[in-house]
Amino acid sequence: xxxxxxxxxxxxxxxxxxxxxxxxxxxxxxxxxxxxxxxxxxxxxxxxxxxxxxxxxxxxxxxxxxxxxxxxxxxxxxxxxxxxxxxxxxxxxxxxxxxxxxxxxxxxxxxxxxxxxxxxxxxxxxxxxxxxxxxxxxxxxxxxxxxxxxxxxxxxxxxxxxxxxxxxxxxxxxxxxxxxxxxxxxxxxxxxxxxxxxxxxxxxxxxxxxxxxxxxxxxxxxxxxxxxxxxxxxxxxxxxxxxxxxxxxxxxxxxxxxxxxxxxxxxxxxxxxxxxxxxxxxx
Amino acid sequence: xxxxxxxxxxxxxxxxxxxxxxxxxxxxxxxxxxxxxxxxxxxxxxxxxxxxxxxxxxxxxxxxxxxxxxxxxxxxxxxxxxxxxxxxxxxxxxxxxxxxxxxxxxxxxxxxxxxxxxxxxxxxxxxxxxxxxxxxxxxxxxxxxxxxxxxxxxxxxxxxxxxxxxxxxxxxxxxxxxxxxxxxxxxxxxxxxxxxxxxxxxxxxxxxxxxxxxxxxxxxxxxxxxxxxxxxxxxxxxxxxxxxxxxxxxxxxxxxxxxxxxxxxxxxxxxxxxxxxxxxxxx
Numbered sequence: 001x002x003x004x005x006x007x008x009x010x011x012x013x014x015x016x017x018x019x020x021x022x023x024x025x026x027x028x029x030x031x032x033x034x035x036x037x038x039x040x041x042x043x044x045x046x047x048x049x050x051x052x053x054x055x056x057x058x059x060x061x062x063x064x065x066x067x068x069x070x071x072x073x074x075x076x077x078x079x080x081x082x083x084x085x086x087x088x089x090x091x092x093x094x095x096x097x098x099x100x101x102x103x104x105x106x107x108x109x110x111x112x113x114x115x116x117x118x119x120x121x122x123x124x125x126x127x128x129x130x131x132x133x134x135x136x137x138x139x140x141x142x143x144x145x146x147x148x149x150x151x152x153x154x155x156x157x158x159x160x161x162x163x164x165x166x167x168x169x170x171x172x173x174x175x176x177x178x179x180x181x182x183x184x185x186x187x188x189x190x191x192x193x194x195x196x197x198x199x200x201x202x203x204x205x206x207x208x209x210x211x212x213x214x215x216x217x218x219x220x221x222x223x224x225x226x227x228x229x230x231x232x233x234x235x236x237x238x239x240x241x242x243x244x245x246x247x248x249x250x251x252x253x254x255x256x257x258x259x260x261x262x263x264x265x266x267x268x269x270x271x272x273x274x275x276x277x278x279x280x281x282x283x
Numbered sequence: 284x285x286x287x288x289x290x291x292x293x294x295x296x297x298x299x300x301x302x303x304x305x306x307x308x309x310x311x312x313x314x315x316x317x318x319x320x321x322x323x324x325x326x327x328x329x330x331x332x333x334x335x336x337x338x339x340x341x342x343x344x345x346x347x348x349x350x351x352x353x354x355x356x357x358x359x360x361x362x363x364x365x366x367x368x369x370x371x372x373x374x375x376x377x378x379x380x381x382x383x384x385x386x387x388x389x390x391x392x393x394x395x396x397x398x399x400x401x402x403x404x405x406x407x408x409x410x411x412x413x414x415x416x417x418x419x420x421x422x423x424x425x426x427x428x429x430x431x432x433x434x435x436x437x438x439x440x441x442x443x444x445x446x447x448x449x450x451x452x453x454x455x456x457x458x459x460x461x462x463x464x465x466x467x468x469x470x471x472x473x474x475x476x477x478x479x480x481x482x483x484x485x486x487x488x489x490x491x492x493x494x495x496x497x498x499x500x501x502x503x504x505x506x507x508x509x510x511x512x513x514x515x516x517x518x519x520x521x522x523x524x525x526x527x528x529x530x531x532x533x534x535x536x537x538x539x540x541x542x543x544x545x546x547x548x549x550x551x552x553x554x555x556x557x558x559x560x561x562x563x564x565x566x
Binding site (some may be wrong): 042046049128148151152154155156157178180181182184185186221254255256257258259260263264265266267268269271272273274275276279282283 | 435437439440539540548549
C-alpha cells in the first residue's frame, strides 16, 4: 500500500499513538480498542513473527527507508510523520523512530497453557509439550518488572507464565519494550480467580513453590524439584499475599549473605530474584 | 539544633537539593561540592550508619516528627519545607518526604579494596579479610542498573566492586535509591586506568572472568573457580569492550534456553545476568 505522510498530530488515524506516558489513559484506550503497542524495529518484528496482526505502523521521517520496507510486506497502513509531530502526539521523543499498533488476541486458558496446548487463533510459539516449569506472578505492579521477568523466563527456558488477576499487563508498551519482545515468545495466561487459582494449578500436578525472603524458608539450593514446578513471585513491595503463601507446598528463599543481612541488605529486587529462581528452576 | 522551616525554594540553604532530575546539572553540582543525596528514611539511616557525614537534611512538613528525631541526633541543619516547596525545588514529588545531603569521602584504592584493608576515613563496613569474590563493572551507563547490581552483590555476599573509569556513579541519587543503600554496605573503588586496570587486579592473584552472551563462552555451571575470582560485567548495550574480553582469563556465559534463542530472546538484561552470576560466584 505504500506509506502515508501525516503532519497533523490530531489526525484521527494516529489515535492509537496518543500520550504514551499517560498510564491510565493508555490502559483504558488499549483495553477498549483491543490493541497494544510495540516500539523499535526488533520488537515490532518479533510481534509480527509471533503472529500478531498489525493495526498500523508509525515511523518518523528519518526511518522512511524501513517504513517503505514494512509497507511492502503488510496490508496495514504505514504512517510517516515528522519527528516533532511524533513527539507532540506520543508525549516523548520516539528514539528509535518506530512504533506499531497490534490487535490483541484473546489469551489462552490457564489449563491450555499448562498442558502445552496450542490454542486456535492465539499467537506465539507452539509449545514443545506439557509445561514443566512455570512462573506464577501475583500482583506485580511495575510494567518494566513484568517485562524483565518475562525476559528472564523466556531466556532461561521457563515453559509458561500464569498471571494473577491484578498482575500488570505484559502487553503494555513498557512491558513489551523491557522484555525485548520476550512477552511474545513465552505462552502465558491470566487466572480469573485469585482465591482458587493456585488450586487449579496444583490440580494439574504442579508442586507450588513460594519465593520469599523469609529466613525460615527452605534454601532454593536444597529443594528437591518435582517433575512439574510452579514458582510463585509476589509484588515488588509486599511480596506474596498471606493466602498464597499458605497455599504453597513450600516456601523457598535465595540464600543471602549473613554479613549483608547484618547491614540491612536482606533482599533482592523482584527481577534479580526471578532471574536466580528461573536459573535454579531450569538447570 | 532543632529544625528550621523554610518556605522560599530559592533559599540558598536548599541549594544541595535543586533539580534532582537534571542529570547533567546534578553531576557537576555534586562533583564540585563533593556531595551526594539519599532519599527516604531507610536509605538515609543506612548512609549515617555507614559513617557518611551529613551536610543537611530536608523533610516535608508531614515528616515533622521524624525530622525532630533526626535533629536531636545530628549537628547538621534539618530543614522543614512545605510539600509544594519541596516539589518546586527538586522538580518531582518527594514521595517519602525525606532527603539528606552527605559529604562524599575519597574512595579507597583498588589495592586496598582487594586486600580487604580498611582505609582511614573511608566509610563503610570493615572488610572481613582479603576479597575473594569481586565484581568489575566496565561502562554501565544507567544509574539504576548500577544500584541494582550493587544490591545483588551485597545481598549475595560479593566482597567488593571495582569500577572502570567511566562506569556510572554508585552515589548518584538514583543508584543509591535502587540499591536500597547497598552502595554503603559493600566496599568499592574506581580504577584510574581503563587500559591497565585489569592487569592490576590479576597481579593480586585474581582469575578474571568475562561475562558475555557469546555462545562460544564457557557455561558458568562448568567453570572451576579459583580461590580469588573477579567477574567483569560490561555496559547495557554493547557488553564488555574487546580489550577487556581479550584481557580475561576466560569468557563465561549463563546458559540460555535453545528454544528462546531460536525466537531471538538470546540474552538477559545486565541486572538479571549479574544476579545469576553473583549467585553462582558465591555459593
